[in-house]
Amino acid sequence: MSNQEIPKVYEPKNVEDSIYKKWEESGFFNPDNLPGHRPKAFSIAMPPPNATGVLHIGHAEFITIQDLVIRYQRMLGKKTLWLPGTDHAAIATQTKVEKLIKAKDGKSRHDLGREEFLKRVKTFVVESQNTIRNQIRKMGSSCDWSRERYTLDSGLTKAVNEAFVRMHKDGLIYRGNRIVNWCPRCQSTLADDEVEYREQKAPFYYFKYGPVVIGTARPETKFGDKVIIVHPDDKRYKDLVGQELPVEWILGPITAKVIADPVAEMDLGSGAMTITPGHSFVDFELAQKYHLPIEKIINEKGELTQVAGSFAGLDVATARHKVFELLKSKGLVDHVDENYVHNLSVCYRCDTPVEPLVSEQWFIAVNKPIKKFGGKSLKERALAVVKDSQVEIVPERFKKVYYHWLENLRDWCISRQIWFGHRIPVYYRKRENPKSSAKGGSASGGKTQNSKLDKSLTEDEVYVGSTPPAGEGWQQDPDTLDTWFSSGLWTFSTLGWPEKTKDLKTFHPTSLMETGYDILFFWVARMIIMSTYLMDQVPFQQVYLHGLVRDEQGRKMSKSLDNIIDPLEVIKKFGADAVRLSLLIGVTPGNDLNLAESKIAGARNFINKLWNISRYILMTTKKPELIETRPKPKTLADQWILDELTVLQSTVTTHLDAYQFSMAGEAIYEFSWSKFADWYLEIAKIEGGKDDILLYVLQNLLKLWHPFTPFVTERIWAMIDPNGKPKALLMVESWPQVSRQVSSRETKVVKDFNLVQQVVSTIRNLRAESNIAPGKLLTAIIVAGPKVKIIKDQSEVIKSLARLGELEVLVKGKKPAGSLSALAAGLEIYLPVSDMIDIGKEVSRLNLEVKRVKDFIIHLENKLQNQKFLERAPKNIIANEQKKLEENKENLGKIQQQLKSLK
């Protein structure tokens, strides 16, 4: 390989696409094609990005981490599968397409009709999937495209239907009237995560309600309040508990029952409260506990119902005012707090205030005892698998968050009144002959028979099944499923479930789930629920949660702040490897990462450094060939670099196994730049004849770097002559194995070499401090005591690196007059340059040194005079401190001598 063929600067954009093509064409992304015998499998299901458009830097983050892990495991010899895909993201996508159509044609989805609308959505999704695939490739992802899935493809739809039918049959999915988040504008239920909170100030009203005063921000819901709750320990109301009291209320006199329950806080307001079971989650549960009637005061359109008497038909805001006025005229207003601040829940799509209301929807029963779980519920099972570490969570602190969320989980509402998504596999028809139907279908209890969901459907007959039932007149439920229902199946539906496939057997449970902590509940927890029930397996053995990518100042990236880092743009500018590296170094699990372009530029600089290290080696070695066995070292530097490499391999492997990517990366970075490039390469120029070691170290470095920066390492690898072996991709090379522990001989080598480094650095420092021209060759005298042999052996290296013309190494010192002096690891170093010395400056420099050493000696002496320290500290610590003390005392003496010789 000649000089001309290797450019001085690595240009990622010229080579990345073609390297990716090579990888893809090799077929090695697919575990079935991997070379060698691979008994162990390792799999990751890629969190499917929403098929709504482009990927952001957060996606780049997870792609980088997952690809790193997959490449590492592949090199370790595992059968590795990283399965990519996209999510249909029901509500998010539907909203986006609705907006697009509105902007383009001015039409609503109802103008287009269900069929035409879904056609438009499909077109949009196909387009954005292509964009996403391209972006994932640009990052260098070694995922198996042949197994790519989409949450709405036919296979997954089959899985979704199967899951629904099975859970329904087992009584875990039911249709019922329960309280849900309802968006009156979208006309749909909303998942908890689709509800956002906005702080707002609103009047808070206090009303006289019989003997108590109650507070509310929502007078318009109070028509149905017929129960007073007080705390059981509240002495004020002790006598009232259990009584039925006459109360004058909005529409006239009513009777209110008094119940004691600890939910009522004595200190809050009057300590008594009334409840509105139809429009509050908490009240709904209380009503269930005490079997209280649940009245619907507000309907799906956000208007008051017949229950409100003359107020019926009014919208919420108007009614609030009118109810207040009425109560005021009745003299029932106690007072109004105008400065009440609370969080209003609004729809994340349209900002409309969300109305909690009771509606007939499909639910998953999370609290129902399940036979095969020994009477445990879905929720309890999901808690248990984390508690007994069948699923490990990294970092561990998120376990607590997970427990807390699950413990408070309510039945999961899975039906949505939108068009885009998996249609609920339930069919209804009016019963013609009551006696002859119902076979074949699994009618689901009394409640379903009384549905009021859609008046146009007469649901005497209900059929639940993956395919439409035979016969005339069946109509499918118009609703679709919550998008998390299908994503909950992701780890196994993508592997072919419900079929019993080979992939399922090989790759499930998956090895690792790597995702952001922000979707721990919505996704991770739901996958665990679904998998433990349907598969009788955990979905994954480990969960690694990464943080959010923020801007340099820790702010979220957003259009309005104009601080968005677009992955494609920075890849174009700095290369994919640099982007990857900047997303890995200095990042710890579960913590947010502040990213600035300067950090990516820094990573780019390193990659160029690695390129040039390789360039130099490939240019200067006679035959840049593959060196597979550890070459024999000839000099101290050779021993040192090989030993350091051994240490590095073991360190990196340990860190990667513990998911400490940053520490692993930093270790290789430090080795590459500060050891290999800064010292060994320079020494190789002096000593010469090191082709085999240079190549050997380089090749191992490329392997260690490959999971981090796959493109540049693969590129360099391609320039190495395979030495008779068939040309292989670095991607499937085996990971450098550490076969043995680092020996004490190796430790000694490292120490000796460090001594040489210190001598060189000290001389360089003396030169710089005294402004001695770098080109000027100096003479140096080193008083080395017992180290005289090492220094003598290394004198050529020292002379060259420290720019010395002559070097005299002595056992015992003569102190030449008029010389610069310093200590390096206890060795005395003298530069006789009397003509250039500024004596005053030297004296003050050495005086500073004396003070520093003296202070340290005092510190050590105090420590060693402390009886308790001597009694209780471990022996090796004490010995170490003692040694330090001796060394420093010795050094002090030497510096004082040097000072004396100056004067």
Added chain:
RNA sequence: GGGUUUGUAGCUCAGUUGGUUAGAGCGUCUCGUUUACACCGAGAAGGUCAGAGGUUCGACUCCUCUCAAACCCACCA
């Protein structure tokens, strides 16, 4: 209201079972002989590890409290 996290050099962050004279990258300053690399090299400056107590022979590391910042959950009683 409940909970979690963070607070270490000008900036962004490492520091995994308590024992270093506390580290890196970027930035800053000084100087560039040596053709792998100026996306570079050599050298330097810069920190009472938020604050106060406590445990310990010993605390950046463990405990308590205070202050500051971020986030999550609950909350329209």
